[in-house]
Amino acid sequence: MTALVVDALTVAFGRFTALDCVSLAVDPGEVRAVIGPNGAGKTTLLDVISGITKPVSGRVMLGDHVDLTKRSEAEIAKAGVRRKFQEPSVFPALTVRENLEIGCGPALPARDRPARIAALLCEIGLGARAEVPAGRLAHGEKQWLEIGMVLAAEPALLLLDEPVAGLSDTETAQTAALIRALRRPDRAILVIEHDMAFVEAVADRVTVLHEGRTLYEGSMAGARADARVIEVFLGR
Amino acid sequence: MPTTLATPAGPARRAVRDPLVAGLVGLCLAAAAALVVAPPAPYLVNALGQLAAFAILAVSLDLVWGYLGILSLGHGLFFAIGGYVCAMHLLAQGVAATGVLPDFVQFMGWTRLPAYWTGLDHAAYALVLALAVAGLVAFVFGFASFRSRVNGVYFSIISQALVYVSMLLMYRNDTGLGGNNGMTGFPLLFGWPMGSPGVVTGLAVAALLTLAGVLTGTRLLVGSAIGRRMLACRDDETRLRTLGYSTTRLKLGIWCLSAMIAALAGILYVPQVGIINPRVLAPDLSIEIAVWVAIGGLGRLGGAVIGAILVNGLKFWLSAAMPEAWPFILSGLVLLVVLVLPNGLLDLVGWRPRPTWLRGAP
Numbered sequence A: 001m002t003a004l005v006v007d008a009l010t011v012a013f014g015r016f017t018a019l020d021c022v023s024l025a026v027d028p029g030e031v032r033a034v035i036g037p038n039g040a041g042k043t044t045l046l047d048v049i050s051g052i053t054k055p056v057s058g059r060v061m062l063g064d065h066v067d068l069t070k071r072s073e074a075e076i077a078k079a080g081v082r083r084k085f086q087e088p089s090v091f092p093a094l095t096v097r098e099n100l101e102i103g104c105g106p107a108l109p110a111r112d113r114p115a116r117i118a119a120l121l122c123e124i125g126l127g128a129r130a131e132v133p134a135g136r137l138a139h140g141e142k143q144w145l146e147i148g149m150v151l152a153a154e155p156a157l158l159l160l161d162e163p164v165a166g167l168s169d170t171e172t173a174q175t176a177a178l179i180r181a182l183r184r185p186d187r188a189i190l191v192i193e194h195d196m197a198f199v200e201a202v203a204d205r206v207t208v209l210h211e212g213r214t215l216y217e218g219s220m221a222g223a224r225a226d227a228r229v230i231e232v233f234l235g236r
Numbered sequence B: 001m002p003t004t005l006a007t008p009a010g011p012a013r014r015a016v017r018d019p020l021v022a023g024l025v026g027l028c029l030a031a032a033a034a035l036v037v038a039p040p041a042p043y044l045v046n047a048l049g050q051l052a053a054f055a056i057l058a059v060s061l062d063l064v065w066g067y068l069g070i071l072s073l074g075h076g077l078f079f080a081i082g083g084y085v086c087a088m089h090l091l092a093q094g095v096a097a098t099g100v101l102p103d104f105v106q107f108m109g110w111t112r113l114p115a116y117w118t119g120l121d122h123a124a125y126a127l128v129l130a131l132a133v134a135g136l137v138a139f140v141f142g143f144a145s146f147r148s149r150v151n152g153v154y155f156s157i158i159s160q161a162l163v164y165v166s167m168l169l170m171y172r173n174d175t176g177l178g179g180n181n182g183m184t185g186f187p188l189l190f191g192w193p194m195g196s197p198g199v200v201t202g203l204a205v206a207a208l209l210t211l212a213g214v215l216t217g218t219r220l221l222v223g224s225a226i227g228r229r230m231l232a233c234r235d236d237e238t239r240l241r242t243l244g245y246s247t248t249r250l251k252l253g254i255w256c257l258s259a260m261i262a263a264l265a266g267i268l269y270v271p272q273v274g275i276i277n278p279r280v281l282a283p284d285l286s287i288e289i290a291v292w293v294a295i296g297g298l299g300r301l302g303g304a305v306i307g308a309i310l311v312n313g314l315k316f317w318l319s320a321a322m323p324e325a326w327p328f329i330l331s332g333l334v335l336l337v338v339l340v341l342p343n344g345l346l347d348l349v350g351w352r353p354r355p356t357w358l359r360g361a362p
């Protein structure tokens, strides 16, 4: 049983092919990193998995039965998929607490929310900022709030698009520790990142994308040694 | 640090604390009481009642525009639905009482009211019908738009087209709804002669009480969990969807509610002016509603009320004193708000219940 199977996925914007027959499989409990140069199609891949973009062909299977390409964003979220966007996407008019409350999703009973939210506030270190409107947070705080929002519903598949972009070294190390702490046997995590040290710290395996195609799949050490990967990406 | 488990009611408590709305509701109730105890001149009573109806209309638009980011430039349609059904009720009641058919019916050479007027002499049925038709029209239009993800300026333009097409339809004389002359000459209200001081006062009091009720209800709504989802949807709809919420359902529900509130305003307005005609469906009237809201302060229910009362109060006064100057004054007000007070007149008093509101994310 695999947590996520991306099967021969092709995405086009007009004549431009953003993803060209990309396949990958993520096991339950695995942290997979997707790396690659800008414009490789990493964000597009997450857009398809979370239902925002529909592919030209190919399938995305969650577990063994659910084809996500046939579902709406809300249905995909209800199936246990949560996604952190590349641009921190929090609701600026709502407070930190209210953002987390919405993150709990429509299904969680109201009486279970306060405890869940209190735990999350602790986890993301924003306890003292709970009543501050999210629009007034610093960039790093927004990144963490959004991570809190996507964790609130205890997702089975977590998609993180550049979670440490714009963070300081200390914050990056803290985020790496948080993500390592999020691993669970019944949860798969797909993380996109440029920061190689960060990827090395969190990921079990890496997939290297380049111009919409898979270039390499395997360990980070293997990626560092792969001639083609070095040529298009690491070597630069 | 004490991560306050004990205060999950933070947002809910704040919802109740809106001094502007509370003040306006108090003012409405006080004004209603004053009208009953010591009524001023009937024309003033009537003007106050009309202003209250416009304020309700402004609140209905602010609910979808300020809190959900859906700018309707066709809310005159729902106002008109309420107004037309109310006019039909008043005429049907007159026919039932006097047996005399309205002019436009005689003019068409008909010997009785068209079949779809049946039962409209009953006020309760007319009220339900007005709200149901407004809700249904809003549902059909909203469902088609929201499901196919028509948003932003496209939605605004389509809503404007809708009100315009309705106006052309109502200008036809064979619809049985008065054609280009509209409907007027309402004889009775609940059996009382229409222009009598008691009826004038009663209508104004009804409008003020309805405004108080609508303000209270909508304020509770926007302060609730649903209200927080509305703000979330306004600022980032995709984000909200990917957290598992059906935004189509949310938008559709609030949109229909807003349409029914606008219809309520139309119901209260028509007996106070004594006429309805297709002019209420003119595109510029629908745009003007948006101007009231923008002038008062978008995304703040009290602001919508203040904007509607201020602009229309000024209009009542000036269109008598110097009618030709009115368009220029209105344009000047719009420019003032756009250039100097981007958050509306409430900026003047530094009114900011939630600092980061307003047009889009920072």
Ligand SMILES: Nc1ncnc2c1ncn2[C@@H]1O[C@H](COP(=O)(O)OP(=O)(O)O)[C@@H](O)[C@H]1O
Residues within 6 Å of the ligand: A013, A016, A018, A036, A037, A038, A039, A040, A041, A042, A043, A044, A045
């Ligand atoms: N909505 C879109 N319309 C047109 N082109 C797009 C769209 N989204 C992404 N692209 C293009 O697809 C390519 C891959 O983009 P993206 O997935 O964002 O790359 P990455 O996240 O790997 O940097 C880029 O060339 C980008 O310009």
Ligand SMILES: [Mg+2]
Residues within 6 Å of the ligand: A042, A043, A044, A086
């Ligand atoms: Mg990207």
